[in-house]
Amino acid sequence: MDQLRLLDGRLKLRHLVLVDVLTSHGSVIGAAAALHITQPVATRTLRDLEAILGVSLYDRGPRGVTPTLIGETFTRHARAVLAQLAQAGRHVTELADPHRGTVVVGTDPGGANELLLRAIARLKVERPHLTVVVRENAPEALSVELGAGRVDVIVGRRGPTVIESETQAPLYTEPVAVFARAAHPLLRRPAVTFADLQAQPWVIPGAETGLRREVEHLFARHGMPLPENRIEMTSLPVVRQLLGEADLVGLLPEPLGHRDPDLCALPIVLSVKNTITVSTAAGRTVSPGTEALIATLRELAAERCHRPGELSRTTSSRAC
Numbered sequence: 532m533d534q535l536r537l538l539d540g541r542l543k544l545r546h547l548v549l550v551d552v553l554t555s556h557g558s559v560i561g562a563a564a565a566l567h568i569t570q571p572v573a574t575r576t577l578r579d580l581e582a583i584l585g586v587s588l589y590d591r592g593p594r595g596v597t598p599t600l601i602g603e604t605f606t607r608h609a610r611a612v613l614a615q616l617a618q619a620g621r622h623v624t625e626l627a628d629p630h631r632g633t634v635v636v637g638t639d640p641g642g643a644n645e646l647l648l649r650a651i652a653r654l655k656v657e658r659p660h661l662t663v664v665v666r667e668n669a670p671e672a673l674s675v676e677l678g679a680g681r682v683d684v685i686v687g688r689r690g691p692t693v694i695e696s697e698t699q700a701p702l703y704t705e706p707v708a709v710f711a712r713a714a715h716p717l718l719r720r721p722a723v724t725f726a727d728l729q730a731q732p733w734v735i736p737g738a739e740t741g742l743r744r745e746v747e748h749l750f751a752r753h754g755m756p757l758p759e760n761r762i763e764m765t766s767l768p769v770v771r772q773l774l775g776e777a778d779l780v781g782l783l784p785e786p787l788g789h790r791d792p793d794l795c796a797l798p799i800v801l802s803v804k805n806t807i808t809v810s811t812a813a814g815r816t817v818s819p820g821t822e823a824l825i826a827t828l829r830e831l832a833a834e835r836c837h838r839p840g841e842l843s844r845t846t847s848s849r850a851c
Contacts, residue, residue: 536583544616546580547609549573550588551679554606558595607678607696611815614680618818625819632820633662637673637682640739640765644807645786646702646835647686650827661820669739677812683821685810686828688742699810702832707745707803708796710771710788711780715795723799725753733758734773734781737765745803746782807832 536542553562553573563573581588588602598606625632638647651663666673666682676682678696686702709728717723717731729750735757736742750757762779764770767787774781775793784805788794809825811817817825 536585541583542580544613545576546583547613549576550580550602550606550609551613553577553589553596554598554602555675556595557597561595610679614678614812614815617680618815621818622816628660630658631660632818633664634818634820634824635664635666635681635683636824637666637668637676637685638687639670639673640667640737644687644784646807646828646831650824650831653831654824654827658820658823661823663824677810680812680815683811683817684825686807688740688805688807694810696813697810698813699808702807702809702828703835704804704806705784705786707742707782707801707805708785708788709780709799709801710774710783710794710796712775712778712793713795715778715780715797717780717797718795721798723797725755725799728780728797728799729753729755729758731758731780732760732762732778734762734764734770734779736767736770736782737763739765740767742767742782742784742805745805749782749801749803 548566549562552565553559556562556565559573559577560570563570566573577588584601584605586601587599588605589596589598621632636647636651638644647665651665654661654663666676668676670687673682673685674694674697677685685697711717717727720727735746747757762773764773767783770781771783771787771791771794773779774783775791780797782801782803783794785796788796809828811821811825
């Protein structure tokens with residue numbers, strides 16, 4: 532394909548927008564509805580784009596469209612261009628008045644951890660006219676949102692796999708323990724095995740959360756399936772509340788679990804860590820507001836690590 536075709540004036544922003552939405556929705560009807568245009572207009576726009584490129588971007592089927600390998604690649608480029616243009620417009624606005632603007636933060640359900648909430652609160656004191664929007668979604672969906680420029684930064688547990696299109700930096704790591712209410716029968720035992728835990732009713736993080744992967748890996752390492760008797764919950768504070776209501780067990784970051792006087796960590800050692808990271812789109816300049824939020828997150832993470840007694844509270848189990 533002649534690369535100059537993309538620069539001869541025929542390629543329009545509407546083509547890039549359609550590709551972004553069409554790949555997300557998987558159907559021309561859904562894309563047209565999302566863009567508030569008619570289906571014939573969406574079909575004609577796609578046909579024009581494929582004529583410009585000289586290739587087919589989607590496989591058509593009775594249930595919708597699926598991007599070809601070329602379509603997936605072009606979608607990534609289209610989203611990058613749209614994100615850069617959106618960022619450019621916001622930069623102009625924020626450079627004119629650095630204390631205004633909007634920062635969109637993505638986090639997985641249950642991942643709006645204490646550090647993020649404290650950072651937003653501190654940032655709003657310094658920049659009261661800066662709007663902060665928090666969006667919860669599954670980690671994979673957040674990566675798509677970040678690549679498309681609909682999210683500026685992701686804060687939360689991202690897992691061990693580093694995505695090439697993202698720049699990821701750790702903020703802090705906290706241990707994870709199995710918690711139960713103080714009256715739970717297992718707490719009367721001097722030692723607890725993982726087989727003992729597998730037979731218990733569990734509260735586990737929902738599939739949309741980053742910590743869910745750790746739960747699945749934990750059971751897999753012991754050659755066991757997830758317990759059949761379980762409650763799945765995306766909100767970690769709600770998990771903590773459920774553990775205090777009945778004889779359930781569940782994984783929680785130690786600082787969160789130890790803040791509840793009615794919960795105790797069970798006497799079992801786990802090789803599970805909850806690493807909170809901050810992720811931005813690789814190669815993309817972040818806005819002044821996003822820079823300010825990231826700087827605040829790092830400041831609070833540093834304060835947390837150097838706070839007297841913090842390490843001892845987060846690395847040892849409270850005696851019950």
